[in-house]
Amino acid sequence: MKKRTNVQAFVFCLNPYFNVLILKRTPERSGYWQPVSGGVENKEELRDTVIREVFEETGIVNVDDIIDLNYTFEYEEPKNGELMEMKDYCFAVKIKNIVDIKISNEHEEYKWCSYDEAKKYLKWKHNLVALEKLYNIQSKF
Numbered sequence: 123m124k125k126r127t128n129v130q131a132f133v134f135c136l137n138p139y140f141n142v143l144i145l146k147r148t149p150e151r152s153g154y155w156q157p158v159s160g161g162v163e164n165k166e167e168l169r170d171t172v173i174r175e176v177f178e179e180t181g182i183v184n185v186d187d188i189i190d191l192n193y194t195f196e197y198e199e200p201k202n203g204e205l206m207e208m209k210d211y212c213f214a215v216k217i218k219n220i221v222d223i224k225i226s227n228e229h230e231e232y233k234w235c236s237y238d239e240a241k242k243y244l245k246w247k248h249n250l251v252a253l254e255k256l257y258n259i260q261s262k263f
Contacts, residue, residue, distance in 0.1 A: 123198075123205055123207050124204060125206065126161050126201065126206050126207070126208050127161065127162040127210075127211070128160060128162065128208055129159065129160065129168055129171045129175060129210065129211050130157050130159045130211070130213070130248075130249070131158040131159070131172045131175060131188075131213045131214065131215050132157040132158075132213070132215070132252065132253060132256050133217060134214055134215070134217070136216075136260065136263065139236075140236065140237060140260055141220055141234045141235065141236065142234070142237065142240050143157070143158070143180065143235075144156065144157060144232065144235055144240055144243055144244065145158065145223075145228075145231070146229055146230055146232070147229055148228065148229060148230045149230075151228060154245055155244055156244070156249060157252070157253075158175050158179045158215075159175065159179075160175040160179070168211050169213075172188055172215060176215055178226055180223045180224065180225065180232075181223060181224030182215075182217060182223070184217060185215055186216045187215070187216040187263060188213055188214075188215055189214040189259070189263065191212040191213055191252050191255045191256060193211075193248075193251060194210060194211050194212065195209075195210055195248045195251075197210075210248065212248075212252035212255070214256045237253070241253065
């Protein structure tokens with residue numbers, strides 16, 4: 123079975139209060155809400171993958187900080203017709219202000235949400251755990 127390393131990154135800002143970005147996948151990609159996410163390419167460092175994926179999925183280039191949420195999880199998922207062993211590393215990406223997003227073709231919609239609102243949209247346990255970890259430490263940033 124092939125292995126793949128992924129990152130998940132919650133983009134957030136604190137101006138004027140905590141807001142987090144979530145993206146809605148297209149119907150062909152299951153149509154659920156999620157943070158920025160994607161696979162490590164060409165032996166990138168995890169933080170480099172975070173920066174690349176944030177840009178590719180949102181158009182954001184000005185990042186204030188990348189925070190390792192110290193949370194990983196593993197699962198198996200079919201990708202391109204082949205079952206793969208996945209390992210995801212979770213991060214947060216702080217930006218100064220809420221910005222308009224240029225979503226990629228992977229997504230059809232985005233929302234800037236409060237913590238409570240984001241919890242209503244996210245359906246995967248690991249997304250919710252990572253979001254909670256971010257929310258519990260965001261006041262330090």
